[in-house]
Amino acid sequence: MRTLKLTLAYDGTNYVGWQRQLNGMSVQQLMEEALAPFAGGEPPTVVGAGRTDAGVHALGQVATVNLETDVPALGIQRALNVRLPDDIRVIGAVDAPPGFHARHHAKAKTYRYRMVTTPVLSPFDRWFVWHAPEPRDAGVMRVAATALVGRHDFASFQARGAAIRDTVRTIHRLELTIQGGEVVFDVEADGFLRHMVRAILGTLADFGAGLRPAD
Amino acid sequence: MRTLKLTLAYDGTNYVGWQRQLNGMSVQQLMEEALAPFAGGEPPTVVGAGRTDAGVHALGQVATVNLETDVPALGIQRALNVRLPDDIRVIGAVDAPPGFHARHHAKAKTYRYRMVTTPVLSPFDRWFVWHAPEPRDAGVMRVAATALVGRHDFASFQARGAAIRDTVRTIHRLELTIQGGEVVFDVEADGFLRHMVRAILGTLADFGAGLRPAD
Numbered sequence: 396m397r398t399l400k401l402t403l404a405y406d407g408t409n410y411v412g413w414q415r416q417l418n419g420m421s422v423q424q425l426m427e428e429a430l431a432p433f434a435g436g437e438p439p440t441v442v443g444a445g446r447t448d449a450g451v452h453a454l455g456q457v458a459t460v461n462l463e464t465d466v467p468a469l470g471i472q473r474a475l476n477v478r479l480p481d482d483i484r485v486i487g488a489v490d491a492p493p494g495f496h497a498r499h500h501a502k503a504k505t506y507r508y509r510m511v512t513t514p515v516l517s518p519f520d521r522w523f524v525w526h527a528p529e530p531r532d533a534g535v536m537r538v539a540a541t542a543l544v545g546r547h548d549f550a551s552f553q554a555r556g557a558a559i560r561d562t563v564r565t566i567h568r569l570e571l572t573i574q575g576g577e578v579v580f581d582v583e584a585d586g587f588l589r590h591m592v593r594a595i596l597g598t599l600a601d602f603g604a605g606l607r608p609a610d
Numbered sequence: 611m612r613t614l615k616l617t618l619a620y621d622g623t624n625y626v627g628w629q630r631q632l633n634g635m636s637v638q639q640l641m642e643e644a645l646a647p648f649a650g651g652e653p654p655t656v657v658g659a660g661r662t663d664a665g666v667h668a669l670g671q672v673a674t675v676n677l678e679t680d681v682p683a684l685g686i687q688r689a690l691n692v693r694l695p696d697d698i699r700v701i702g703a704v705d706a707p708p709g710f711h712a713r714h715h716a717k718a719k720t721y722r723y724r725m726v727t728t729p730v731l732s733p734f735d736r737w738f739v740w741h742a743p744e745p746r747d748a749g750v751m752r753v754a755a756t757a758l759v760g761r762h763d764f765a766s767f768q769a770r771g772a773a774i775r776d777t778v779r780t781i782h783r784l785e786l787t788i789q790g791g792e793v794v795f796d797v798e799a800d801g802f803l804r805h806m807v808r809a810i811l812g813t814l815a816d817f818g819a820g821l822r823p824a825d
Contacts, residue, residue: 404732404733405733481731484732515700
């Protein structure tokens, strides 16, 4: 049995997220269906390093799948890119050590969140940024961000009704970069709860707008 | 009567082009309908500097409209951005000298055409570039491009069946820039025939791939 490491880029606009769900099409489902011909016709399980939420995009999602085929990795990559819709692309495919697991062996994951504060949003950014045209104090947001770095219980930053028991995560890095009328948040952690990045950024943005006391 | 100069950015993916047509929605039609409340309820004529083709995007299309309203330009801009879909944005609005005409008074128009030659196309580029993953000789394309600069009859580079009589245009500049796996063509001219930019770039790409003799 071979273990294949796939690196994916996708535009998440049209999907319910990475994970298979009954209420809509997921990136995982399309990947598994596209891999079926290499797994005797049955869609194999594809594990993603991170379960991206609905509407979240990927520049380099890593996924693993175990296959018995003799087709070289490059041939599998090409076949997948023919079968998949053009908003999901396999940008890399290599054989990994047997047993390599995209989620268990991930050292860290990085989310980038873009917030545009100018009055008019570019039509080309409309699926890719949060348009929040209120003035924000970046200094206040930076100070609040530092309090979140490290190992904490992020239970209050997860989606309502989530059933995950262990809500402790370690944020290695939470950086704000100002580029023109755009605030770019880069968050690196060992893992993220559902909606956690969005909830953190919303909270920081409230601090920046003076809607919550920063202490 | 006031003359308003509007600068527009739009994602042309969902439109038949700038110009009003019976077979689908155009940017011009949406602009005129959005301006109707400032023109006594009847959609006024909006003139664009260039009639962009279907699927062509704009970073700075200039348009003019004559109105009798007292609403300041900034107020009109804000109202338009509320009424228009978010793939069309008014990024500038100022009062122009009476009689200013976006097309007649345009000094030049610049088209940018992006061609990606890498095997895998980023999902985020899929509506914005021409994916042509064959090797191309940029030197040959540059030489062929220089032959097109200047005043020429471009009749053979227009859409089939076009009824325009004067097919002489002046190309001021036709530059190729290589950026990684992407060839960026910038074409500046006094005007363009229908499909002219696309036809020129397709021809240059054929030269680059050795499909036509460059002489």
